[in-house]
Amino acid sequence: xxxxxxxxxxxxxxxxxxxxxxxxxxxxxxxxxxxxxxxxxxxxxxxxxxxxxxxxxxxxxxxxxxxxxxxxxxxxxxxxxxxxxxxxxxxxxxxxxxxxxxxxxxxxxxxxxxxxxxxxxxxxxxxxxxxxxxxxxxxxxxxxxxxxxxxxxxxxxxxxxxxxxxxxxxxxxxxxxxxxxxxxxxxxxxxxxxxxxxxxxxxxxxxxxxxxxxxxxxxxxxxxxxxxxxx
Amino acid sequence: xxxxxxxxxxxxxxxxxxxxxxxxxxxxxxxxxxxxxxxxxxxxxxxxxxxxxxxxxxxxxxxxxxxxxxxxxxxxxxxxxxxxxxxxxxxxxxxxxxxxxxxxxxxxxxxxxxxxxxxxxxxxxxxxxxxxxxxxxxxxxxxxxxxxxxxxxxxxxxxxxxxxxxxxxxxxxxxxxxxxxxxxxxxxxxxxxxxxxxxxxxxxxxxxxxxxxxxxxxx
Numbered sequence: 001x002x003x004x005x006x007x008x009x010x011x012x013x014x015x016x017x018x019x020x021x022x023x024x025x026x027x028x029x030x031x032x033x034x035x036x037x038x039x040x041x042x043x044x045x046x047x048x049x050x051x052x053x054x055x056x057x058x059x060x061x062x063x064x065x066x067x068x069x070x071x072x073x074x075x076x077x078x079x080x081x082x083x084x085x086x087x088x089x090x091x092x093x094x095x096x097x098x099x100x101x102x103x104x105x106x107x108x109x110x111x112x113x114x115x116x117x118x119x120x121x122x123x124x125x126x127x128x129x130x131x132x133x134x135x136x137x138x139x140x141x142x143x144x145x146x147x148x149x150x151x152x153x154x155x156x157x158x159x160x161x162x163x164x165x166x167x168x169x170x171x172x173x174x175x176x177x178x179x180x181x182x183x184x185x186x187x188x189x190x191x192x193x194x195x196x197x198x199x200x201x202x203x204x205x206x207x208x209x210x211x212x213x214x215x216x217x218x219x220x221x222x223x224x225x226x227x228x229x230x231x
Numbered sequence: 232x233x234x235x236x237x238x239x240x241x242x243x244x245x246x247x248x249x250x251x252x253x254x255x256x257x258x259x260x261x262x263x264x265x266x267x268x269x270x271x272x273x274x275x276x277x278x279x280x281x282x283x284x285x286x287x288x289x290x291x292x293x294x295x296x297x298x299x300x301x302x303x304x305x306x307x308x309x310x311x312x313x314x315x316x317x318x319x320x321x322x323x324x325x326x327x328x329x330x331x332x333x334x335x336x337x338x339x340x341x342x343x344x345x346x347x348x349x350x351x352x353x354x355x356x357x358x359x360x361x362x363x364x365x366x367x368x369x370x371x372x373x374x375x376x377x378x379x380x381x382x383x384x385x386x387x388x389x390x391x392x393x394x395x396x397x398x399x400x401x402x403x404x405x406x407x408x409x410x411x412x413x414x415x416x417x418x419x420x421x422x423x424x425x426x427x428x429x430x431x432x433x434x435x436x437x438x439x440x441x442x443x444x445x446x447x448x449x450x
Binding site for chain 1: 303
């Protein structure tokens with residue numbers, strides 16, 4: 001098996017330049033690559049375009065990269081609850097491309113799967129449709145949407161092996177598997193890194209072919225946005 | 232006038248055995264509390280779960296298990312987890328039977344606006360545009376009027392649209408209404424103590440009144 005192990009997050013992100021296109025897995029703060037975000041913060045780069053369903057919160061996740069003014073553009077479906085994000089957007093420092101969540105997921109999937117465009121009904125008749133080709137199939141209207149690909153994709157998994165096979169946990173899977181495939185270079189950080197053969201091949205969510213670098217992360221905070229409990 | 236809980240309770244009566252259902256954030260989330268226990272239904276969370284259970288007890292909170300509103304949740308026995316592309320494949324593919332969501336405005340031809348107020352902060356549409364474009368049946372939970380008394384049931388939406396000609400039924404704090412395929416809100420039920428005249432006065436779009444309009448019940 002090909003060994004894709006790198007030492008840590010710093011080594012994994014060492015060659016990520018400014019002004020490049022990055023994908024980052026996660027939904028809200030669940031399943032985000034915490035270690036790589038910290039490592040990016042330590043780098044002196046800016047002008048990043050980040051594809052991520054959300055933009056973190058003020059003091060965690062992608063919010064940290066925004067605060068340090070490393071991000072030029074966000075491509076997301078929902079960016080609420082982030083005051084610094086709002087400030088940068090209103091002052092014109094930050095560009096935002098808002099995309100319906102299913103369209104975002106499918107554009108990333110298409111990017112990894114080599115499908116340059118597809119048709120979806122989401123957004124027909126709305127401002128999302130402006131400037132896009134519309135076609136009728138079986139009596140219903142659909143928009144053409146294009147694939148999304150990135151220079152680097154950064155994903156977070158529960159378990160992985162040194163050849164890059166990944167298993168996710170709970171709803172922390174979300175956008176991670178499609179992003180793994182859509183990055184020219186995919187960096188995977190995992191909570192537990194094991195040797196080939198230790199993961200059941202029947203249970204692999206993301207086959208190692210999509211992953212170029214992998215390391216075992218540390219000190220996961222896994223912050224909760226809405227802690228909701230029953231008594 | 233109905234409380235939010237009563238709106239949720241009335242919508243729960245629309246749920247049928249065997250349905251897969253997506254509940255939006257806000258009042259729609261409350262519907263889960265009122266679905267009759269003898270019905271077998273499965274709740275979908277668009278971040279990748281079929282089988283949403285109740286909120287966890289404090290010792291069972293898992294940061295890797297949240298709903299689309301980022302609240303901590305549990306899974307019922309027989310749940311399935313999947314990625315976001317798969318999640319929207321089941322939505323777009325028409326496999327989800329019922330979508331219940333909130334709205335800022337609905338037009339008399341079934342257009343819905345619920346994602347953006349120009350000039351104010353834009354948070355994004357999340358999964359709403361995908362859901363309304365594909366769900367077989369869409370029920371909207373909403374307030375009939377804005378806080379300053381303007382009707383939110385209009386001839387045409389004034390806010391940016393989320394989806395066109397998609398809303399089938401509305402449960403507001405005043406009434407249950409269906410959207411006519413020919414255009415117009417068909418008044419089906421009144422909230423307890425609310426008159427047809429009041430509903431008429433507070434409905435901006437075309438209101439269709441056929442025969443005697445019963446008061447709604449919740450059981």
